[in-house]
């Protein structure tokens with residue numbers, strides 16, 4: 001997605017005859033976004049990718065909203081989400097708006113008997129625990145702790161886990177997920193001031209090409225429903241493709257922090273952008289080096305965006321009583337800041353080992369029933385002196 005990639009075999013000229021050894025034609029598919037204006041990939045299939053045999057089931061997986069309108073800060077204990085065997089069933093939407101959904105999942109098993117496709121949204125999977133392989137119709141990516149996996153809408157995938165102990169933080173985005181525009185030049189190349197470059201972005205490296213006919217179950221998410229579709233040809237039957245629209249991986253450990261003499265604002269941590277939210281990575285880094293600096297952040301009013309912080313590892317200097325796997329939600333409209341004592345505690349510190357993922361949404365987030373199961377409803381009082 002961030003730059004041109006080619007995998008497998010393709011003909012020298014697009015939209016021309018590309019034949020198998022037996023003389024028959026490979027089936028070409030343009031896999032594009034935003035009409036014909038967005039990024040696209042041109043893929044070549046063993047069989048026509050259009051062969052729907054049956055649509056067996058349709059059911060809603062839309063989140064149930066518990067608090068639509070609110071102005072309260074919350075702490076959510078993410079690791080209290082219960083592990084479940086099945087990947088799709090394990091995904092619990094906790095926060096949502098019309099642009100995106102934030103999901104926690106602790107899947108125990110690989111997807112075995114179905115393929116999955118999200119036709120509504122790009123998916124960003126952050127791997128908090130677990131290793132394995134993301135298998136897609138456009139090739140495979142290995143993953144481990146700290147990886148972001150960006151899966152553009154429409155990519156057909158399976159996910160294989162090496163063990164049962166997996167924790168994922170997922171953002172579904174109805175707006176395309178891009179690398180920030182200000183990091184790129186007018187050709188799209190990542191610039192010198194970008195905290196990562198093309199070498200840090202891992203592209204699919206192996207194709208699974210199956211020329212099989214039969215009954216292949218694909219679970220397609222569309223408009224909040226899952227449709228169980230039966231295809232007559234194996235969904236992983238691509239012999240080659242090229243273009244810009246494909247899944248890729250980026251490790252949070254490869255994000256190079258930008259530091260300064262005084263406290264740097266959150267945009268220096270930005271990793272991905274959409275026109276509806278941003279994703280930032282807070283990584284181990286040296287603290288501010290002005291002799292009078294206060295490394296803890298100042299109080300701030302995110303007047304027009306909700307701030308979601310997912311705590312991954314390390315000690316969170318600005319917060320009291322925050323553990324790995326917790327989420328803080330600081331809603332738009334009211335200020336928040338360091339907990340009592342945190343600013344003083346930070347003075348003189350030279351570095352932090354904190355690791356966290358932040359999602360700032362431009363529209364308010366609604367809390368779901370799944371969120372309320374893991375919510376600390378008293379968190380909003382945690383800035384009072386007696387809570388210090």
Ligand SMILES: [Fe+2]
Nearest residue numbers: 300307330336
């Ligand atoms: Fe904040």
